[in-house]
Amino acid sequence: MNILILGAGQVGASLAEALVSEANDITLVDLDAGALAQLADRLDVRTVTGNAAFPSVLAEAGVETADLIVAVTQSDQSNLVACKLAHSRFAVPTRIARLRSPDFLDPTLLSTDNFAVDFALCPEQEISDYIGKLVEYPEALQVVEFAEGRLTMVGLRAYEGGLLVGKPIRAMRGHLPSGVDARIAAIFRDTRAINIDGDTVVHAGDEVFLLAATEHIRTVLKELRRMQKPVRxxxxxxxxxxxxxxxxxxxxxxxxxxxxxxxxxxxxxxxxxxxxxxxxxxxxxxxxxxxxxxxxxxxxxxxxxxxxxxxxxxxxxxxxxxxxxxxxxxxxxxxxxxxxxxxxxxxSPAQVSIGGLLTHVRQADVARVHSLRRGAAEALELVVRGERGSSRVVGRRIEELPEIHGASIAAVVRGGRVIIPHHDTLIEAGDHVVVFCTRKRYIAAVEKLFLPTASLLPGWFR
CATH class of the missing domain: 3.40.50.720 (NAD(P)-binding Rossmann-like Domain)
Incomplete structure (x- = not known):
């Protein structure tokens, strides 16, 4: 995908870093030549120095061949003008803008007839909502939601004396009440992801990502961490x-x-x-x-x-x-x-904001993306499309899917019902599947797996 990012600040730089390793052609535009030079030294990106709201600068950046423009400069006005030009003059298919002022967050203003913004991101609102969740769950390091709030993933530090510390993951189910289920999606030990299965023993100090239906997450949290008093x-x-x-x-x-x-x-x-x-x-x-x-x-x-x-x-x-x-x-x-x-x-504000941007950049049908561990990992909510003849996942059990090292299916939401999957869980069209990727380099393979295709290639399934 040919992506044009306007603005080389924290959000623009973080987005470029997240996408450049996924076979995308990235061009960054900014007034700050020094910031662009630093990014060009570190990332495989093309850079253009200039005002992103000028048609000549956009043309120099190759906007005519862009599949997507992401306007994340410090100026709302520049972002809006760039999106309008990208649509009316250069016919860029998809346009995303960061807008700080709530005055601009009006669907009529952002419609195709006006500023032509397909998706507007308000970083301050996203960060405020995120912090609100951390106050609601004071024991957590990260709290993210999927499936319109039906499913919650919490990252937390396992503590000495917790019910599960020193025991295998499979022991968790024995502590949960009837009708409550959960999944440990990943464990990071000494900053590195470890391979986990039911026999993996949780150590004190592990960073654990726990996923459950939102109504059950409080109950499940007691497994790994002493519940703190509510924040008052x-x-x-x-x-x-x-x-x-x-x-x-x-x-x-x-x-x-x-x-x-x-x-x-x-x-x-x-x-x-x-x-x-x-x-x-x-x-x-x-x-x-x-x-x-x-x-x-x-x-x-x-x-x-x-x-x-x-x-x-x-x-x-x-x-x-x-x-x-x-x-x-x-x-x-x-x-x-x-x-x-x-x-x-x-x-990191940029890492909080970037999830909303990545949701609209991924190539598969993605409903939500959350950047985890300050960009080291990602959790994607993918919508399953197609039928058995045109999909690599529809009508197949999880154990039949090709293994992608470092990526695992953590949950399935079907018709509003949360399913904690097992090896024999069948994937159906319309399912929302949450996939945890412990490294960003695995994301392209996950997207390819969930993309419908006219004809399946031999060798995709064992």
């Missing part, structure tokens, strides 16, 4: 777009304190919120945190636009007794470095 008191550092949205989401169920260093912004956000206490000050001020009783907080969320401030504020909050802390960190190297130390969760 939250302090947020930063009243920017993300911090203000998260405060608005949480203030109905939690006692929320929001710390903002800019007096004018603090006053503005205080007028938007109903039950949040907005404070003017620095979240790295130990005196302020102590005065506001940070030690009694269930969760501290460092959501400013400054990575270093977020790391410092979260580390300080943890030292002063806050039960769990999260830091929003744009630089992936920082996120990898700090998580697991004093900071419980280092969250």
């Amino acid at each position: 008191k939250v302090m947020i550092a930063g009243a920017g777009n993300v911090g203000a949205r998260v405060a608005g989401r949480l203030e109905g169920s939690c006692e929320v304190k929001l710390v903002e260093s800019r007096p004018a912004r603090a006053a503005l956000v205080a007028g938007w919120l109903n039950r949040t206490l907005v404070l003017t000050g620095e979240a790295t001020d130990e005196t302020l945190l102590a005065r506001e009783e940070i030690g009694s907080m269930d969760m501290f969320l460092a959501l400013t636009n400054d990575d270093e401030n977020n790391i410092m504020a979260a580390s300080l909050a943890k030292r002063l007794g806050c039960r769990r802390v999260l830091a929003l960190i744009n630089r992936e190297a920082y996120a990898d470095m700090v998580q697991g130390g004093p900071i419980d969760i280092g969250l």
